[in-house]
Structure formats: structure tokens, C-alpha cells
Amino acid sequence: MCNITKEQVYKAIESVIDPEVGFNLVELGLIYDAIIDENCNVKVVMTLSTRGCPLHQMLTQWVQDAVKKIDGVNEVEVEVVWEPEWNISMAAEHVKKALGME
């Protein structure tokens, strides 16, 4: 049995910031899921705001590093998916405000 929670994983990823937009990946809504198995292997399912993002590899690396810092975590895998396509409605309210939506 593993007692790492989804919340802990999300909390850890909050330390990863997209330098272009200036918000962390969780508040941008780029993290779709965190799957934790009984051996404490974590799989993060995420997307990026742009397909041609030149930071692609670095961002996924940073997510992996951040999750690895959680106590008791085993293997960490990061999968980048393009479905569903990210859009601004997935971001937190304060992010939308700061970008000038509504």
C-alpha cells in the first residue's frame, strides 16, 4: 500500500513554473492526472500550451524532478498528451483574470 496522495503530487508540481506565462503548471490546468500505484510509482499525465513549445523536454524534466522529491516515491513517469487539447478555460480563475480574460 502506498500513502502518497494525488494532492501531494499536485502540490509538488506547483513548484514548476512556465516562465513565459509566469504561472505554475497546476494553476494553468496543464496537469491532467496523477496516477499512483500501490508501489508508489507515479505517472503524471500532462499537456503543454503549445505543440511547438521549445521548453517541452525541460518542463517534463522539471515535473519529474519535482515529483521525485516527495518522500517515499518510487519511479516517476511523465506522459505528454495532446487530447484533450488545452485551452484557457482549464486554467484557474485568478490566472484568467491576470491574463486579461473577462
Add this chain to the structure above:
Amino acid sequence: MFQISKDYAPPFKMIEPFFVLGSIFYFLGTIILLFLHPKSGHFDFSIVGWAHWFLLGFVMMIIFGAMAQLVPVVVEVGHFAVDLYYIIWPLLLLGVLGMVSSFWFAPWLLPYGGLLVLVSMLIFLFETFMTLKKAQNITLTVKTVYWANIFLLIGILSGFFMTLAIGNGFDINLTKWLKAHAMLVLGGYVTLTIIGISMVLLPMFGLAHGFDDKPVNRAFKVMIVGVILYVVSTLISFYFATMLAWIVIFVAIANYFYQIYLIYKVRARKKEDIWSKSMFAGFFSLALAFIFGFFNLFIESEQLLLAVAWFLIVGFFGFLITGHLYKIIPFLVWFERFSPLVGKQKVPMLHEMVPVRDAEFEFYFSASGVVIAGFGLMLGSEDIFKGGVLLLVVGAFFLVKSVFWMLRFK
């Protein structure tokens, strides 16, 4: 699966010279304008020399630097031989200086500078074609990049051909070749390339998603047809087809405008910054060039033609390029200096790496300068033109200042 590895990103020191030199050419180019006369026709070698100073030293220099970064993003493969970029800029630099000074002082020396520019661009083209060959996923964008580069190839060969004619005094119909050359490089390469790049960058920086991209795909296809039709019909003096080619090109640009509007409508980032203002000024200039260009089809006027060229080259090309410098340079500097520190210490955000006040000065001086000087050209008024140029010089000074500030950000 789509992956941009770090290997795709060229080293900072490889592309930095393109941006530094480009900005300096831009600044000096505005100063040189103070010594030109708005009433000179576009055939005048003082004008042709300036056009190459600005287009090769600023526009092409920065496009090449940006391509080092962007071709892999568009094509989804790594460069064929990215190290070639180390020799592209020195050759281009020497070639532009040689070519431009020949236009101004010694036309018989033209082939030498022309040859250096030709070689530098052939290396760029060779590298780009070899990279394109590796592409697995042949999208319309890849095809468009391919066509744009074919146009550049024919464009520079036609330029070199004219250079030989001028340098050796043999007789060709320069008027026709000049038109074909200008259309190939300005419409076929620069405009098509800017349309292509903006389809990558506008949604990325504006955070726009889920828009219909049919208009730009139409614009690509129609523009390619228009350029080919124009060049062929001009060279064989088929006047009717040339007129048709213009209409086709206008249709392409109209589609591009519609696409920009669609992106603009769904953008998530609504806060104005120096980048979005520059984009706005650039598209406004393109709209002016479009309208005046349309009138120029029916009104034969050298002044109107110069104004069209002005709004296209200095306004549209100028603002689209300078605006993106405020995004691209901070990114490159950040990637080089701060990305290794992520997670270890606090790193700056990209928008903190832009000198906001100087950038605002740059924008307002340049925007008013472009508009005033453009109308000066159209009215044939030396005073209005020079007044506008003076504003542009001040704007360009702030651009150079901002570029160095961003490059030195620690």
C-alpha cells in the same frame, strides 16, 4: 510523438550575432534615411543600396537567426548541420557591406559583394533543404517553407544575374528582372515566411487555441500561385496576367488578415504588452500597404509605389520583427542562463526580462515615425518624410538599447 529536444535548440552564442547585428543594421539604416531624398525613384542606386542594407542587414539577418531556432520546431526534426550558421552571418555581413557600398560608390564592384551574399544564402538554403528532407510529417507548413526557400533561391540568382549585368555592363531588361527579383524575395520569401512564422508564434504568445486555420492554408496556396504567375508574366511581358497575379496576391493577403482576426478573437492573453502592440502596428502597416497597393494598380505614381514599399518593408516587416525580439531574446537568454537553475534558486520570469519603459519609447517613436514618414513619401514632401525619419531614428536607438539590456540580463 512530437518532441523538441535540447539538441534542437541551437547554442546561444551561435544565434546571438544575428540579433545583435540585425538591430545595429536597423538603427544605422534609419540614420542613413536622413541622407536620402524621397523624390528619388526606386531605380536610383541610393535607394536600391538602402533597400539591401535594410532587407539583408536587418530583415534577412534576423530571419536567419530565428530560423536556426524555428525550422526544427516547424519540421519536427533536428537540423542537418546547424554549425553552418557560424559562417552564414560573417559572410552575410561582409557581403551586405560590400554590395551596399558598391551600389552607392562603385557599381562595377557589385559582383564581389553580391557573390558573398549569394554564397551565404546558398549555405543557408542548403542547410534548410537538407533539414526539410528529414521531415517525416509533410504538413502544409513544411511545403510552404519549401516553396518560400525555392523562391529565395531563384530570387537571389536573379539578383546576382542583374549584378553581373550592371557590373559588366551587358544588356538585359533590368526593369523586368528587377520586378521579378523584388517579387520573389519580398513576396515569395519574406512575406510567405512571416506568414508561416506568425502561425507558430502568434498562437503561442497569444495563447490562442481551437481556431479554424483554413484561411492561412488558403493564403499559403494562393500566395504561391500569385508569386509564380507574377514572375512568369512579368518576364514574358504578359500584362493581363500580371494584373491577375496582383489580384491573386491580394486575395492571399486578405485571407491572412482573416486568419489573424480569428486568432485575435480567441486569444486568452488579452493584456497588452510591447509584443502585442508591435503586432498591431505591423498589421496596421500591412493594411495601409494593401490599400495603397490596390490604388497603385490603377494610378501610376512613383510616390504611391514608394509609400507601399515603405509600409510593407519598414512598417510590416519592421514591427513584426522588432516586436518578436522582445519575446525571442529574453527566451534565449533565459534558456541559456536561468533554465539550469530552475528548482535550485528563484529564476526570473520572461516578462521581467524586458525593459518596459525603453520598449514603450521604442514603440511610440517608431510607430509615429513610420506613419509620418510614409505619408511624407506619398506626398513627396522632404520635410514631412525627414521629420518622420527622425522619430524613427530615436525609436531605433531605444530598440538597440533594449536589445543590449535584454542580452546582458543577469
